[in-house]
Every structure is written in structure tokens, then in C-alpha cells.
Amino acid sequence: MAAAALAITLFDLQGGIYIPPVDPAMVVATVCQKAVSRLKRHFPQLFALSNPGPCNLPLEIILMIAEYLDKCALISLASTIPYYMERLECKKRIDLYLSFLLSCDIPYHHVRLVMNRHFYGPEHGLPLQALSKRRNYTTLKHRIKCSVSRHACIFNDELLILTALSMTQLRGDLVSLKSHVEFSGGSICEHLTFLQESPACIPIPFPELAKKGSTSGPFPACEPIYGSCTSCPTDYNITMNWQGVKKGYSIEVLVYRGLGDCRTPENWYWRNTMARWDPSEQSRSAYSPHNPPGSIRDKWNEAGGVAEITDGAWRRALQVAGLG
Incomplete structure (x- = not known):
């Protein structure tokens, strides 16, 4: 069964971008601007929207994004799905x-x-x-x-x-x-x-x-x-x-x-x-x-x-x- 799409909204904050908690996977992250620039290079389609509203992303894409933001740019990433990532700071679960x-x-x-x-x-x-x-x-x-x-x-x-x-x-x-x-x-x-x-x-x-x-x-x-x-x-x-x-x-x-x-x-x-x-x-x-x-x-x-x-x-x- 395919993973459900997640509605993710990106907010511009003074210190970076905030991705609020969402269900069913609950992703929580605070990202610096340098990391956002890398995100734009790897996933340009996410930032080419004429209407900057919610982006529907599958859970797998969220995990891929987290991989690119891992070098101390990702402060925390939480997931309610077993064996995915659980509130880790700048590291990944070995069992993934x-x-x-x-x-x-x-x-x-x-x-x-x-x-x-x-x-x-x-x-x-x-x-x-x-x-x-x-x-x-x-x-x-x-x-x-x-x-x-x-x-x-x-x-x-x-x-x-x-x-x-x-x-x-x-x-x-x-x-x-x-x-x-x-x-x-x-x-x-x-x-x-x-x-x-x-x-x-x-x-x-x-x-x-x-x-x-x-x-x-x-x-x-x-x-x-x-x-x-x-x-x-x-x-x-x-x-x-x-x-x-x-x-x-x-x-x-x-x-x-x-x-x-x-x-x-x-x-x-x-x-x-x-x-x-x-x-x-x-x-x-x-x-x-x-x-x-x-x-x-x-x-x-x-x-x-x-x-x-x-x-x-x-x-x-x-x-x-x-x-x-």
C-alpha cells in the first residue's frame, strides 16, 4: 500500500524555515537558509509553484529531503511510523x-x-x-x-x-x-x-x-x-x-x-x-x-x-x- 501524502506548508521565519507537525507521519524540523538553498537545488519543483500553498509530498520524499538536510542543518525529525527516524539530531538510524x-x-x-x-x-x-x-x-x-x-x-x-x-x-x-x-x-x-x-x-x-x-x-x-x-x-x-x-x-x-x-x-x-x-x-x-x-x-x-x-x-x- 502506498504511503499517504502529507500536506507540508513552508513558512518563512527570520531564522530559517519551519515545517509544522503533520499527520500521519508528523515531521518536525527547523532548517537554516543554507540548507533550504540545497533543498531548492535538489527539489526545484517544490519551489516553482505559482501559488506558494501546501505541497503534497509522500512520506518517502520527506525522508529523502531529510537525507539532504542531514549535515547539522536538520535539528530534529520525528516520525510515528516504526523503524523510520525518531527525533535525531544530525544522525540517522542504523536500522534504516x-x-x-x-x-x-x-x-x-x-x-x-x-x-x-x-x-x-x-x-x-x-x-x-x-x-x-x-x-x-x-x-x-x-x-x-x-x-x-x-x-x-x-x-x-x-x-x-x-x-x-x-x-x-x-x-x-x-x-x-x-x-x-x-x-x-x-x-x-x-x-x-x-x-x-x-x-x-x-x-x-x-x-x-x-x-x-x-x-x-x-x-x-x-x-x-x-x-x-x-x-x-x-x-x-x-x-x-x-x-x-x-x-x-x-x-x-x-x-x-x-x-x-x-x-x-x-x-x-x-x-x-x-x-x-x-x-x-x-x-x-x-x-x-x-x-x-x-x-x-x-x-x-x-x-x-x-x-x-x-x-x-x-x-x-x-x-x-x-x-x-
């Missing part, structure tokens, strides 16, 4: 964000706007490309060249996210690459650890790679590693490629996440993908039996026209790990 590998984050209202556009038309939200992101950097300690990219697609009215990570040591130093993966490489999700039977453990980077290798020796040669989280709708595969003596190994990680229809942040898909393990939450097999291990990756491939069913590979991987 989906954290991906190496700080690739998606605010909830962005995914909702993308799905609004899908369900209701272009005038109701953001294009799918708004969720795409790419970041390249080199770590200082181990001199690892990293590339992280994020991609999105919609399949059967559900949002799918693919995060791709590649890591290469600039001098081909395998020991440094291995140390980076084991201690700084990031985690697949909040639920995957060395001891996978104990989901409450602190997440560690790429458990399969660390478990198969040794601290003194090189990575073992292996085929692509397939894995799935038993708590959230996340599938992944890890590939190690030999690039020659000079460049050494390159490690590539593909993580596939299913976020559902993104109609509410209280939805099981969003809640379980973004949160640490909660013993009160249903497992993936119990809540979502139609999304068995490997199914999120299969959906992504099918959305791209690739007919590849990986259920067998995932089932064998789970059996080897003692989970199948």
Missing part, C-alpha cells in the same frame, strides 16, 4: 540501512522508492539504476586493490541485489592477500561465521576461504565455492583466479540478496538481511521455503536470461559443511 560488503549501504526509503516506481509508475519513485554503486580503493596495510560494485534487478515483484567484490594484492603477495581476507576482507552477511552452527558468533570474513587455508601456506586450489545463509535470503559464491606470478591470485566474491517487495522495513526479508541473528526470528527454510539455498542466485540469473539451476551445487556445499 542495509549494510553490504565494505560499507556499501542502501537506505530503506531508497529501495521502497524503487519498488514504488515498479508498482505504481515512473512518477512515484526512483529508477532501478539509483541503487547501483561502484567503489575502487587500495588498502594501506596489505596493499590490496579492491573493487566493490552493487547491482539491482526486479524479478517477480521482488527486489534482488548483487554485490560483487574483487581483491588483488598489488605485488602478488599471497600471504598479504590471505591476511587481508581473514582479518579485514568483510563478511558475507551478519550470520556467517567460522562456527556456522553458532550464528551468534562475531562475523568473520569469508568463512569458507579461511577454513580451507592455513596461516602459513597458500590458498588451496579449488573450484568456485557456493554457500548460503540459513538465516537470511543470501546466497554467495567465491572464486579464486590465478593471474600469473606477478599479480598472483585474485579473489572474487558474488553475494546475492533477496529483499522481497520492500513494502515495510518490518518485512522478514529486510529485517533478516540487515540484522544480526535473533533467536526469535524464523529461519530461512521455515519462513521462506520457496527460497531454498541457491534460489536467490538462480532468480538473478533467470532475470538476466540465464537458465542455470545451482540447487545441486548448493546442496553438496551444505552437506560438506555439515548443514545439509
Whole structure:
């Protein structure tokens, strides 16, 4: 169900602009003139009205505006809707964000706007490309060249996210690459650890790679590693490629996440993908039996026209790990 429109009236005050409380979401903010100038640049249509009366804005747009006004211009923002923002000063609620590998984050209202556009038309939200992101950097300690990219697609009215990570040591130093993966490489999700039977453990980077290798020796040669989280709708595969003596190994990680229809942040898909393990939450097999291990990756491939069913590979991987 689409969020109800909010009637917002902007008043000119000596110290800035005042947005009075409104129902049902009750937005309260005091904004300085500099912030209003930024608002005009990002949302010029709001200030192009011949009659400066109330502006009807959806709740998602209010949240987007709040994001642009966050740098100490937004004094307080209150919302009566659970999991949105609650009277915060110059900061945002962590649980509004989906954290991906190496700080690739998606605010909830962005995914909702993308799905609004899908369900209701272009005038109701953001294009799918708004969720795409790419970041390249080199770590200082181990001199690892990293590339992280994020991609999105919609399949059967559900949002799918693919995060791709590649890591290469600039001098081909395998020991440094291995140390980076084991201690700084990031985690697949909040639920995957060395001891996978104990989901409450602190997440560690790429458990399969660390478990198969040794601290003194090189990575073992292996085929692509397939894995799935038993708590959230996340599938992944890890590939190690030999690039020659000079460049050494390159490690590539593909993580596939299913976020559902993104109609509410209280939805099981969003809640379980973004949160640490909660013993009160249903497992993936119990809540979502139609999304068995490997199914999120299969959906992504099918959305791209690739007919590849990986259920067998995932089932064998789970059996080897003692989970199948």
C-alpha cells in the first residue's frame, strides 16, 4: 500500500524555515537558509509553484529531503511510523540501512522508492539504476586493490541485489592477500561465521576461504565455492583466479540478496538481511521455503536470461559443511 501524502506548508521565519507537525507521519524540523538553498537545488519543483500553498509530498520524499538536510542543518525529525527516524539530531538510524560488503549501504526509503516506481509508475519513485554503486580503493596495510560494485534487478515483484567484490594484492603477495581476507576482507552477511552452527558468533570474513587455508601456506586450489545463509535470503559464491606470478591470485566474491517487495522495513526479508541473528526470528527454510539455498542466485540469473539451476551445487556445499 502506498504511503499517504502529507500536506507540508513552508513558512518563512527570520531564522530559517519551519515545517509544522503533520499527520500521519508528523515531521518536525527547523532548517537554516543554507540548507533550504540545497533543498531548492535538489527539489526545484517544490519551489516553482505559482501559488506558494501546501505541497503534497509522500512520506518517502520527506525522508529523502531529510537525507539532504542531514549535515547539522536538520535539528530534529520525528516520525510515528516504526523503524523510520525518531527525533535525531544530525544522525540517522542504523536500522534504516542495509549494510553490504565494505560499507556499501542502501537506505530503506531508497529501495521502497524503487519498488514504488515498479508498482505504481515512473512518477512515484526512483529508477532501478539509483541503487547501483561502484567503489575502487587500495588498502594501506596489505596493499590490496579492491573493487566493490552493487547491482539491482526486479524479478517477480521482488527486489534482488548483487554485490560483487574483487581483491588483488598489488605485488602478488599471497600471504598479504590471505591476511587481508581473514582479518579485514568483510563478511558475507551478519550470520556467517567460522562456527556456522553458532550464528551468534562475531562475523568473520569469508568463512569458507579461511577454513580451507592455513596461516602459513597458500590458498588451496579449488573450484568456485557456493554457500548460503540459513538465516537470511543470501546466497554467495567465491572464486579464486590465478593471474600469473606477478599479480598472483585474485579473489572474487558474488553475494546475492533477496529483499522481497520492500513494502515495510518490518518485512522478514529486510529485517533478516540487515540484522544480526535473533533467536526469535524464523529461519530461512521455515519462513521462506520457496527460497531454498541457491534460489536467490538462480532468480538473478533467470532475470538476466540465464537458465542455470545451482540447487545441486548448493546442496553438496551444505552437506560438506555439515548443514545439509
